[in-house]
Amino acid sequence: MVIKTVFIDRDGTIGGDGHFMAIHQFEPYPGSVAAIRSLRMAGLQVFALTNQTKIAAGQLDEAALRISLLEMGCSDAFICPHAENAGCPCRKPKTGLIAQAHLRYRFANRDAVIVGDSYLADMQCAINAGILGIHVATGRGDAGYQEVAGSFVECASLADAATWILAQQGNGK
Numbered sequence: 798m799v800i801k802t803v804f805i806d807r808d809g810t811i812g813g814d815g816h817f818m819a820i821h822q823f824e825p826y827p828g829s830v831a832a833i834r835s836l837r838m839a840g841l842q843v844f845a846l847t848n849q850t851k852i853a854a855g856q857l858d859e860a861a862l863r864i865s866l867l868e869m870g871c872s873d874a875f876i877c878p879h880a881e882n883a884g885c886p887c888r889k890p891k892t893g894l895i896a897q898a899h900l901r902y903r904f905a906n907r908d909a910v911i912v913g914d915s916y917l918a919d920m921q922c923a924i925n926a927g928i929l930g931i932h933v934a935t936g937r938g939d940a941g942y943q944e945v946a947g948s949f950v951e952c953a954s955l956a957d958a959a960t961w962i963l964a965q966q967g968n969g970k
């Protein structure tokens with residue numbers, strides 16, 4: 798498998814506690830930023846993939862969030878800014894953000910992965926999109942595990958996931 802495109806959830810995957818944190822409070826986990834940069838250095842596209850209901854609630858600025866994700870090394874960010882009950886097509890586990898990425902970039906779902914801590918949102922989104930999911934043990938608990946069990950790769954952290962991804966390319970050291 799040669800992976801060319803990596804979608805990465807923010808809260809509970811890059812850092813934080815699995816729930817929303819304001820931009821100035823958000824701390825990447827040790828190794829997260831280095832992991833993103835190692836994927837970029839290997840020539841992969843790295844896209845943040847995040848639900849942020851606080852944007853709809855007026856408590857978070859989407860442009861500032863985007864900039865913060867680019868500063869952490871992501872090549873682009875796909876953000877659902879809508880409320881949980883808005884019925885939008887882009888809130889994970891729906892696949893609207895993946896569709897947005899396809900409008901902007903050339904990639905095949907079979908050459909992509911979704912890295913995330915949430916079974917309900919991230920791993921289910923991966924199934925819905927036909928993309929390999931990589932679950933990380935940072936962040937949230939076990940909700941939704943039964944529905945997605947056996948469908949994904951398990952890694953301890955985003956740093957571990959990047960190592961796994963690069964090993965698939967024959968670039969792992």
Ligand SMILES: [Zn+2]
Pocket residue numbers: 877878879885886887888
């Ligand atoms: Zn949305």
